[in-house]
Amino acid sequence: EAGVAQSPRYKIIEKRQSVAFWCNPISGHATLYWYQQILGQGPKLLIQFQNNGVVDDSQLPKDRFSAERLKGVDSTLKIQPAKLEDSAVYLCASSFLGADTEAFFGQGTRLTVV
Amino acid sequence: QKEVEQNSGPLSVPEGAIASLNCTYSDRGSQSFFWYRQYSGKSPELIMSIYSNGDKEDGRFTAQLNKASQYVSLLIRDSQPSDSATYLCAVASGGSYIPTFGRGTSLIVHP
Numbered sequence: 001e002a003g004v005a006q007s008p009r010y011k012i013i014e015k016r017q018s019v020a021f022w023c024n025p026i027s028g029h030a031t032l033y034w035y036q037q038i039l040g041q042g043p044k045l046l047i048q049f050q051n052n053g054v055v056d057d058s059q060l061p062k063d064r065f066s067a068e069r070l071k072g073v074d075s076t077l078k079i080q081p082a083k084l085e086d087s088a089v090y091l092c093a094s095s096f097l098g099a100d101t102e103a104f105f106g107q108g109t110r111l112t113v114v
Numbered sequence: 115q116k117e118v119e120q121n122s123g124p125l126s127v128p129e130g131a132i133a134s135l136n137c138t139y140s141d142r143g144s145q146s147f148f149w150y151r152q153y154s155g156k157s158p159e160l161i162m163s164i165y166s167n168g169d170k171e172d173g174r175f176t177a178q179l180n181k182a183s184q185y186v187s188l189l190i191r192d193s194q195p196s197d198s199a200t201y202l203c204a205v206a207s208g209g210s211y212i213p214t215f216g217r218g219t220s221l222i223v224h225p
Contacts, residue, residue, distance in 0.1 A: 042216050102163055103204075
């Protein structure tokens with residue numbers, strides 16, 4: 001069974017530029033999560049999708065972050081414009097049903113904003 | 115604000131000892147509890163899940179849940195240097211089941 005795929009693995013951009021991350025969840029997993037993990041901290045949920053609907057995006061900075069999950073499969077997370085404090089690892093995870101079932105993580109995208 | 119608290123450590127134990135990792139949570143409606151292991155520079159990987167009060171054992175790992183006291187713990191028996199990592203506690207609350215992670219406890223197992 002293939003795992004959660006993410007790309008790119010690394011990205012360096014200047015502040016005020018835009019960036020997009022892509023995630024392909026495990027086949028058949030209805031729930032998809034985007035987390036932000038700053039060095040030394042635990043993952044912070046940005047947005048949770050159930051199929052192609054948003055379950056929760058209360059911690060997503062909507063003035064600069066956006067995410068979509070078209071057709072209930074792949075997802076993209078975009079930051080525009082980026083700030084220095086956005087430097088973090090962006091983790092995508094998926095689970096078969098909701099958060100009461102185990103989530104599996106992709107390798108993450110390490111974003112550095114300079 | 116739902117919170118999950120963990121001592122950041124590091125927790126240092128000798129090889130072969132029992133490592134005990136603790137986690138407390140604020141939302142009494144929490145239903146699902148998970149322990150993840152995260153090696154430096156890697157993504158979290160699931161070790162254990164627990165849903166009801168009591169103990170759940172899987173090999174050298176035992177998860178313990180006490181909903182009345184709002185804590186969940188992870189015991190690692192016969193600790194090995196390869197167990198050295200950050201252990202993340204995650205809690206999913208009832209209702210919309212939004213998962214929340216603690217900041218993790220760093221474990222160091224020294225030979």
